[in-house]
Amino acid sequence: MALILNIETATDVCSVALALDGKVVAFREEQSGQSHARLLTTFISDCVKEAGFQLNDLHAISVSKGPGSFTGLRIGVASAKGLCYALDKPLLSVNTLQSMASNFLKQNKVESGIWLCPMIDARRMEVYTAFFNENLGFERETAAEVIEPGIFHEILDKHPVVFFGDGMTKTRHIFENHANATFNPAVLPSAFGMVQFSEESYKNELFEKVAYFEPYYLKDFFTGRQPILPGQRP
Numbered sequence: 001m002a003l004i005l006n007i008e009t010a011t012d013v014c015s016v017a018l019a020l021d022g023k024v025v026a027f028r029e030e031q032s033g034q035s036h037a038r039l040l041t042t043f044i045s046d047c048v049k050e051a052g053f054q055l056n057d058l059h060a061i062s063v064s065k066g067p068g069s070f071t072g073l074r075i076g077v078a079s080a081k082g083l084c085y086a087l088d089k090p091l092l093s094v095n096t097l098q099s100m101a102s103n104f105l106k107q108n109k110v111e112s113g114i115w116l117c118p119m120i121d122a123r124r125m126e127v128y129t130a131f132f133n134e135n136l137g138f139e140r141e142t143a144a145e146v147i148e149p150g151i152f153h154e155i156l157d158k159h160p161v162v163f164f165g166d167g168m169t170k171t172r173h174i175f176e177n178h179a180n181a182t183f184n185p186a187v188l189p190s191a192f193g194m195v196q197f198s199e200e201s202y203k204n205e206l207f208e209k210v211a212y213f214e215p216y217y218l219k220d221f222f223t224g225r226q227p228i229l230p231g232q233r234p
Contacts, residue, residue, distance in 0.1 A: 001020065001021055001059075002020070002021060002022075002059045002060065002199060002202050002203070003018070003019070003020050003053060003057055003058050003059050004018075004019050004058070004059060004060045004061070004062055004092070004195075004198050004199065004202060005017075005018055005044065005047070005048070005058050005060075005061045005062065005083070006018070006019060006062045006063075006064075006094075006191040006194040006195055006198055007040070007044070007061065007062065007063045007064065007076050007079060007080050007191065008064040008076070008096075008099070008189050008190060008191040008193075008194060009036045009040060009064065009069075009072040009073065009075050009076030009079075010064045010065075010066055010067070010068025010069060010072050010073055010076065010096040010120070010189055011068050011069055011072060011096075011120055011121075011166060011188065011189050012031050012032065012033050012069075012072075012166070012188075013029060013030070013031045013188050013189050013190060014029065014030050014031075014032060014035065014036045014039045014040055014043065015027075015028070015029040015030075015043075015189070015190045015191040015192070016028045016029070016040070016043040016044055016047050016191055017047070017190075017191035017192055017194065017195060018047040018048060018050075018051050018053075019195045019198070019199065020051070021199070022195060022196060022199040023195075024192060024195060025051040026046070026047035026048070026050040026051040027047065027191070027192065028042075028043035028046055028047055029043075029190060029191070030043075031188065034071075036071075036072055036075045036076070037075050040075060040076070040079055041079070044079075044083075055083070055087060056087055058083075058087060058089055059089065059090075059202065060089055060090045060091070060092050060198070060202050060207075061080045061083045061084055061087075061089055061090075061091055061092070062080075062091075062092035062093065062094060062194055062197075062198035062201070062202075063076050063077055063079075063080035063091070063092070063093055063094070064076060064093075064094055064096045064099060064189065064191075064194060065077070065093035065094060065095060065096065065215055065216045066095075066096050066128075066215045066216035066217060066218065067096060067097070067120060067122070067128035067142060067144070067216055067217065067218040068096050068120055068128065068189070068215075070217060073215035073216075073217065074215065076215075077213065077214070077215050081210055081213070084210045085210065090202075090207040090208075090210075091207060091208040091209075091210045091213060092198045092201045092202060092206070092207065092208065093201075093208050093213065094194045094197045094198055094201075095130075095142065095197075095216070096120065096128075096189055096216075097118045097120065097128065097129065097130045097132075097142055098130070098132065098136060098138075098197065099189065099190075099193035099194045099197060100118035100120075100164070100165060100187065100188070100189050100190075100193055101116045101118050101132040101136055101193070102136055102193040102194075102196060102197070103187055103188075103189070103190045103192055103193030104116055104118070104162070104164055104184070104187045104193075105134070105136070106192065106193065107186075107187060108162075108184065108187075110134045110162070111134075111160075112134060113134075113159065113160065114134060114159070114160045114161070114162060115131050115132065115133060115139055115155070115159045115160070115161045115162070116131070116132045116133075116134070116136075116161075116162055116164075117129055117130070117131050117132075117152075117161050117162065117163045117164070118130070118132075118164055118165045118187070119163060119164070119165040119166070119167030119168045119170075119171065120165055120166060120167050120189075121165075121166045121167040121170070122144055122167065122218075125146055125147045125148070125170060126144055126145065126146055126147065127144070127145055127147060127165075127167035127170060127171065128142065128143070128144055128145075128167065128218055129142070129143065129145055129165075129167065130142040130143065131155065131161070140155070142216075142218065143218075144218050147170045147171050147174065148174075149174060150174075151171070151174065152171075152175065153175065153178070156175060156178050156180045156181055157180070159180065160180040160181075160182070161180060161181055161182070162182050162183070162184055163181065163182070163183050163184070164183065164184040164185065164186070164187040165187065165188065165189075166188060168183055168184075168185060169185070
């Protein structure tokens with residue numbers, strides 16, 4: 001029996017799912033932008049109490065590792081690490097895009113041969129994305145992609161693709177008329193989509209090293225400040 005706490009904070013969604021043997025027994029979620037730090041600990045406490053457990057009953061803590069928001073990822077990972085240290089429990093991590101694809105399949109029926117393309121807004125004209133088959137296997141690895149005319153056309157010419165996530169709106173105008181492109185704006189990251197992967201990782205003892213684990217930022221942090229040129233004052 002494995003009782004696993006799943007934490008998702010990689011985007012505007014703050015989500016917690018407590019799962020027992022791969023079945024969700026308590027769940028909290030809110031799409032609230034910058035409120036992760038305020039909501040997360042309350043969600044964790046509520047889920048554990050609702051299911052009739054205590055924190056020390058957990059067998060592992062799983063966190064969405066990214067890609068996604070720098071701030072959101074740091075909050076989730078810091079909370080997960082803190083619990084692991086305090087409770088002496090192992091840490092698991094789940095690719096955010098793969099869990100989005102899993103969440104999509106929980107809500108939608110997909111025909112064989114269709115590829116899934118979750119997209120997370122990476123600001124400006126970039127998105128974090130990957131392509132998955134209907135069995136959630138990677139068909140194209142996670143990447144930060146610049147949205148420009150012609151992007152993904154070599155894939156769309158060969159495969160029907162469903163695009164979803166908050167980064168989808170940036171791409172829709174480019175290939176919305178392509179016969180193989182369909183769109184679903186409703187699917188966002190959720191701790192629900194993490195459960196099958198965290199359960200599998202726990203069974204296979206695919207634990208992260210708590211002291212050294214870092215979120216999958218994918219690209220460098222951008223503060224918005226301009227670099228200081230030689231001879232300029234800071």
